[in-house]
Amino acid sequence: MIESITKFFTSVFGNQAGGGKVFHASQKCPECGSKLWAEAGAAEPVWLCPNPDCPAEVRAGIAHWCSPGAMDIAGGEKLAAQLVGSGLVMNVAELYRLKARELTRIEGLDTAAAQKFLEAIAASKKRDLWRVLYGLRISGVSADAAQALGRQFPTLHHVLGASAGQLMAAEQVSAAVAQSIVYWTGDRQNRDLIKRLDKLGVNLKSELYGAAAKPGAA
Numbered sequence: 001m002i003e004s005i006t007k008f009f010t011s012v013f014g015n016q017a018g019g020g021k022v023f024h025a026s027q028k029c030p031e032c033g034s035k036l037w038a039e040a041g042a043a044e045p046v047w048l049c050p051n052p053d054c055p056a057e058v059r060a061g062i063a064h065w066c067s068p069g070a071m072d073i074a075g076g077e078k079l080a081a082q083l084v085g086s087g088l089v090m091n092v093a094e095l096y097r098l099k100a101r102e103l104t105r106i107e108g109l110d111t112a113a114a115q116k117f118l119e120a121i122a123a124s125k126k127r128d129l130w131r132v133l134y135g136l137r138i139s140g141v142s143a144d145a146a147q148a149l150g151r152q153f154p155t156l157h158h159v160l161g162a163s164a165g166q167l168m169a170a171e172q173v174s175a176a177v178a179q180s181i182v183y184w185t186g187d188r189q190n191r192d193l194i195k196r197l198d199k200l201g202v203n204l205k206s207e208l209y210g211a212a213a214k215p216g217a218a
């Protein structure tokens, strides 16, 4: 898996001047031991673990999904570590199956706080598609790129069914980002996650579809 990811990043990001991902042999993930990678050319390297099942990655994924810039689930960023540590949530779909009595097992969370968190999770089901796309933490998909995709495609199924060339029709979506989305979609676990989100009632339609680009956008 790691080997294939290395090849993927080399093939997709390797030829980009100044951009791209590089592995660092001496930097290992303290939780799972995988070699870490960082954005090449960034002023401050941010080391990331490429193992999708790494507890640190799962926590970061849940926290990102809940963050105000993504699905905006109040309290989720703070609770991510406990939700994962307690085994209650191992992927973002499992947030939508949580029960109040499970949540009250988390230290510091009383019934009222648990209920409030569940309401915030339920409200997030109505968020626009671009927030889902950005929340999924697909490599290279910024909030701007997610909004551009939302303007170009009516549903998530259209985005994930598009070829790299079709994805690049959205402004803000480079060849590398388009390849990254195609690669992400090629993973069965990712496709299953989307099916689960759909079944659980998370909105996968774009309100931005057909809208004009933001003023000032390239």
Ligand SMILES: [Zn+2]
Pocket (backbone or CB within 6 Å): 029, 030, 031, 032, 033, 034, 049, 050, 051, 054, 055, 056, 057
């Ligand atoms: Zn790790």
